Every structure is written in structure tokens, then in C-alpha cells.
Amino acid sequence: MHRSQALAHADHKYVWHPFTQQQEWCAEEPLIIVSGKGVYLRDIHGHDYIDGNSSIWTNIHGHSHPHIVAAMQRQAAILDHSSFLGATHPKAIELAERLVALFPGAPLSRVFYSDNGSTAIESALKMTFQYWQLIGHPEKNRFVAFTNCYHGDTAGAASLGGPIVFQKCIFLAIVSRVLPH
Ligand SMILES: Cc1ncc(COP(=O)(O)O)c(C=O)c1O
Incomplete structure (x- = not known):
């Protein structure tokens, strides 16, 4: 079995997709995205797509942006994650300060971080x-x-x-x- 077929089979068998009717999803070959660069996404068959909605508005700087990749690698090597409940960390504090500074004089004086x-x-x-x-x-x-x-x-x-x-x-x-x- 080709890798694309094996992945499609495993997706249909093990994955639930959000806001998706499972029977309809399983009736068709899934679009399997394997890489992204700038505005483009590439599927498992080598077809390129323009990511016209920025992966639903979450990828506004483009895929695999070298600056962002480097920053993520640097940070992951220092601290990949720590709980924000009962602790804090420098990057979260610095980002909050910078976000609040974008709204001088506005009632937004603190940042509450959320996942999505x-x-x-x-x-x-x-x-x-x-x-x-x-x-x-x-x-x-x-x-x-x-x-x-x-x-x-x-x-x-x-x-x-x-x-x-x-x-x-x-x-x-x-x-x-x-x-x-
Ligand atoms: C207006 C609006 N609010 C909330 C959400 C939910 O965001 P998320 O998918 O990151 O949970 C979306 C996502 O499309 C949205 O368009």
C-alpha cells in the first residue's frame, strides 16, 4: 500500500475531524497536507495550493517562516513549556507588557492567555x-x-x-x- 493510501486509511479509522460529518469524510480521499512554505501548502501527491485563508487565520506570516522557525527552535531548547498556573515565565511576561503597550490609555491593562x-x-x-x-x-x-x-x-x-x-x-x-x- 502506498504511504498516501495507508495514511488515508488510518485517518479514516482513527481520526475525528472538527465540524465534519464522519460518513461523508470517510467516503472521499482526504487532503493530506505534508508541508508548507510561505503562502503555499503541498499535499502528499506533490500538488501545491495557495493557503487562501491562512489556515483559518492562524498563519498570518506564512508557513515555515525562517524567523519564526528559528525563534521556536531557540525557545524550545531553553524552555518548551511550563504551567501558567502557579508559575510564570519571562517570555509570557514580556509579551504581555508589549501587548498592553499597543493600547495606551485603553482599559486593556492586563493579558489573559488562552489556547485558541x-x-x-x-x-x-x-x-x-x-x-x-x-x-x-x-x-x-x-x-x-x-x-x-x-x-x-x-x-x-x-x-x-x-x-x-x-x-x-x-x-x-x-x-x-x-x-x-
Ligand atoms: C469569530 C470566531 N470566533 C471564534 C473562533 C474559534 O477559534 P478556534 O478555531 O481557534 O477555536 C473562530 C474560528 O473560526 C471564529 O471565526
């Missing part, structure tokens, strides 16, 4: 909810969202999102916890 868009929305929901609770307005417990919007796939973010198919289970889970009170 969904958990950023989740954090924002929790912060705003807690804010109103703490200053004595528990009645302010509703969020306004656009129709058919998308805010991510964590529970809170999906509950604000448009497609009802992604909300059903979350609503059931939340309701069954809330009802006993």
Missing part, C-alpha cells in the same frame, strides 16, 4: 458573567449574539453560535445542571 479562539471566547464569557455577579448585578446573565454567528466549539462559545446542530447537546447538559436549583 474558542477558549478565548469562553474566558471572555466567564469574565463578563463574573464581573456582573461581583458588582451586585446577578440579573445580568444573558449574552447577545448575532444570528448564524460562529464563536468556536467549546460549550459556551457553541451555545452562542448559530448552527443549532452544534448547540443541542450543550443545552441539554447545561439545563440538566441548572434545573435542580
Whole structure:
């Protein structure tokens, strides 16, 4: 079996893709991306693609940018990861300071790091909810969202999102916890 066939088979067998109907996904050969350079992505058959949406807006400086690769290699050799719970580290502190400096005079005075868009929305929901609770307005417990919007796939973010198919289970889970009170 060719490597591409073996990978396709293993993907269909072992992987779940986000926001993807599994049966439809498994009915077709998957697009297997093996490398990226600048604006281009290359698939396992050697076809090049322009990454027109910057891998869903996460790769704004291009793929395998030498400056970013070198910085990642340097940092990984010094400290690859440490918990931010109960500890901190120089790069996170320096980045926070630089981010806050981009907004002089604005209310943004601290940085809360998050892993991705969904958990950023989740954090924002929790912060705003807690804010109103703490200053004595528990009645302010509703969020306004656009129709058919998308805010991510964590529970809170999906509950604000448009497609009802992604909300059903979350609503059931939340309701069954809330009802006993
Ligand atoms: C408006 C918006 N909010 C949140 C998200 C979720 O981001 P992530 O996929 O990094 O969790 C997205 C992702 O497409 C988005 O477009």
C-alpha cells in the first residue's frame, strides 16, 4: 500500500475531524497536507495550493517562516513549556507588557492567555458573567449574539453560535445542571 493510501486509511479509522460529518469524510480521499512554505501548502501527491485563508487565520506570516522557525527552535531548547498556573515565565511576561503597550490609555491593562479562539471566547464569557455577579448585578446573565454567528466549539462559545446542530447537546447538559436549583 502506498504511504498516501495507508495514511488515508488510518485517518479514516482513527481520526475525528472538527465540524465534519464522519460518513461523508470517510467516503472521499482526504487532503493530506505534508508541508508548507510561505503562502503555499503541498499535499502528499506533490500538488501545491495557495493557503487562501491562512489556515483559518492562524498563519498570518506564512508557513515555515525562517524567523519564526528559528525563534521556536531557540525557545524550545531553553524552555518548551511550563504551567501558567502557579508559575510564570519571562517570555509570557514580556509579551504581555508589549501587548498592553499597543493600547495606551485603553482599559486593556492586563493579558489573559488562552489556547485558541474558542477558549478565548469562553474566558471572555466567564469574565463578563463574573464581573456582573461581583458588582451586585446577578440579573445580568444573558449574552447577545448575532444570528448564524460562529464563536468556536467549546460549550459556551457553541451555545452562542448559530448552527443549532452544534448547540443541542450543550443545552441539554447545561439545563440538566441548572434545573435542580
Ligand atoms: C469569530 C470566531 N470566533 C471564534 C473562533 C474559534 O477559534 P478556534 O478555531 O481557534 O477555536 C473562530 C474560528 O473560526 C471564529 O471565526
